[in-house]
Amino acid sequence: MTNKVLFLILLSVLFISATWNWQQTLQKWPAPIQIKTVYASKASFELGRALFYDPILSVDSSISCASCHLSFTAFTHVDHPTSHGIADRIGKRNAPGLFNLAWRQNFHWDGGVTSLTGQAINPLTHPDEMGETLQHILLKLNRHPNYAAFFKRIYKQKQIESWMLLDALQQFTIALVSKDSYYDKVMQGKASFSIQQAKGFALFEQHCNHCHTAPLFYSNRFEINGLVIDTSDLGRYEITGLPADREKFRVPTLRNISYSFPYMHDGRFKSLKEVLRHYGQKLQLNDPQQKDLIAFLKTLTDSTFLTNPRFQYHTLTP
Numbered sequence: 001m002t003n004k005v006l007f008l009i010l011l012s013v014l015f016i017s018a019t020w021n022w023q024q025t026l027q028k029w030p031a032p033i034q035i036k037t038v039y040a041s042k043a044s045f046e047l048g049r050a051l052f053y054d055p056i057l058s059v060d061s062s063i064s065c066a067s068c069h070l071s072f073t074a075f076t077h078v079d080h081p082t083s084h085g086i087a088d089r090i091g092k093r094n095a096p097g098l099f100n101l102a103w104r105q106n107f108h109w110d111g112g113v114t115s116l117t118g119q120a121i122n123p124l125t126h127p128d129e130m131g132e133t134l135q136h137i138l139l140k141l142n143r144h145p146n147y148a149a150f151f152k153r154i155y156k157q158k159q160i161e162s163w164m165l166l167d168a169l170q171q172f173t174i175a176l177v178s179k180d181s182y183y184d185k186v187m188q189g190k191a192s193f194s195i196q197q198a199k200g201f202a203l204f205e206q207h208c209n210h211c212h213t214a215p216l217f218y219s220n221r222f223e224i225n226g227l228v229i230d231t232s233d234l235g236r237y238e239i240t241g242l243p244a245d246r247e248k249f250r251v252p253t254l255r256n257i258s259y260s261f262p263y264m265h266d267g268r269f270k271s272l273k274e275v276l277r278h279y280g281q282k283l284q285l286n287d288p289q290q291k292d293l294i295a296f297l298k299t300l301t302d303s304t305f306l307t308n309p310r311f312q313y314h315t316l317t318p
């Protein structure tokens with residue numbers, strides 16, 4: 001063998017190992033932050049799922065969690081700029097998708113909630129969402145012909161209490177994991193990007209990844225992404241009261257993003273095209289670059305997750 005051939009072999013080995021390492025880092029998921037409780041089991045997941053889909057949790061039995069968090073759209077309220085609760089009341093924020101929640105340090109657009117288990121108190125009791133009291137929900141559940149037996153099987157006590165309700169709901173939401181997109185297949189070496197997707201990916205790494213960080217495509221931070229904010233919602237500031245937090249919002253995930261329109265905390269942008277026009281002005285990205293980025297963002301759709309029958313409505317069977 002000539003030196004030239006040896007050199008070429010060495011070069012390609014180096015190249016392959018470098019890309020392999022690069023793929024490993026992008027794929028590596030951090031350790032989850034929210035932890036499953038000791039009650040985690042198939043039965044508690046199924047109970048949580050039944051509760052998630054049951055309008056009994058709202059004051060007039062008209063709204064369930066799933067009314068605002070639909071499985072086919074990654075558990076967002078698609079097409080609604082801000083959420084619609086009981087009696088058509090309108091909330092001030094866009095309902096985020098529910099998946100990969102175990103890796104979140106805090107919840108809601110302002111990070112006002114730090115525990116997934118406790119989070120459900122908010123929609124249950126919010127006057128513009130389900131408008132109920134925990135006390136009245138427990139009364140209804142305890143009177144219900146089936147729920148008491150299902151709760152007893154898991155929590156070993158006859159009377160349903162609020163911690164049990166919150167735990168069961170969390171058993172369902174923590175299990176919503178989405179990690180099977182085209183992007184993931186590319187990272188695992190099972191598929192490859194088109195030329196346009198690859199160009200979009202490179203632009204993404206340059207301009208977006210430091211906030212929307214792979215592999216979760218969010219970060220547990222609050223940032224300003226250049227939107228013009230109206231004073232009715234000052235984001236993180238509403239929780240901390242710190243001037244530095246004015247107009248900061250949490251960095252949302254971009255997984256399943258083509259299904260979770262409209263976009264931003266107030267749902268102001270109807271399409272990814274509008275989102276990219278916004279970033280295009282700020283970051284000086286021209287039209288073809290914006291299109292390349294959208295082509296990449298579409299690879300983050302996980303259709304296995306969107307159509308997973310495990311996450312859809314089922315009746316509780318004894």
Ligand code: HEC
Nearest residue numbers: 064065068083084085093094095096107108109120123129
């Ligand atoms: C009326 C619509 C509506 C209903 C009903 C509703 N939600 Fe939500 N949900 C929202 C909105 C809007 C937000 C964002 C709130 C905010 O940022 O202030 C949200 C946020 C969340 C989050 C935090 C997600 C994140 O990434 O920060 C979780 C978890 C959640 N909801 C679960 C539930 C559960 C469980 C129920 C039923 C008990 C429920 N939701 C009922 C609209 C709704």
Ligand code: HEC
Nearest residue numbers: 207208211223224225249250251252262263264265275279
């Ligand atoms: C400085 C951090 C930062 C950078 C850089 C950044 N974003 Fe964002 N992004 C955010 C924040 C914060 C929000 C939420 C803002 C809000 O709702 O007020 C957001 C929202 C979004 C949304 C809407 C998500 C949803 O669920 O509504 C999309 C899509 C998006 N960004 C794409 C991108 C793309 C593409 C890039 C690169 C061109 C990018 N972002 C760069 C911080 C950032």
